[in-house]
Amino acid sequence: MCRRTGRNHIPRKSENTVFGKKRGFLAIFNLNKKLMIWIRSFLIFILAGLCEIGGGYLIWLWLKEGKPLWYAIVGGLILALYGVVATWQTASFGRVYAAYGGIFIVLALLWAWKIDGFRPDKYDIIGAAVALLGACIIIYTPRGSVG
Secondary structure, eight states: OOOOTOOOOOOOOTTTETEEEESHHHHHHHHHHHHHHHHHHHHHHHHHHHHHHHHHHHHHHHHHOOOOOOHHHHHHHHHHHHHHHHHHHHSSHHHHHHHHHHHHHHHHHIIIIIOOOOOHHOOOOOHHHHHHHHHHHHEEEEEETTO
16 A cells, blocks of 8 residues: 555556566666676686786797897786786685686687697697686686685
């Protein structure tokens, strides 16, 4: 019964509800919050990997292929940036770095394939898939409030 009018009030169904729950923009965002957190975390891992591999590659070119000194300087700066990017993860240091190892393996093989022309064989791919699965288990398994 409505307190103001004293009449029985039956709420109207709105097109903006599903199962009686409001589904505006924020409600949709909240439903996808875990997915957005996962995507953000994964993109941070990708960016960190590109910084580490890219910086290391520039230093490699300087030392192994006689490129100018500025390759090493830029490579060192990019490697330092990698250290900063990794801190953007929300999990603990050890867990982030353990999981990052699996993602690094996959990124290193992709880099070698696309940049160096190295063609991974089936064992490279199987090993990378196992490492990536392990990384996902480490970082994305729900654990309650423990970080």
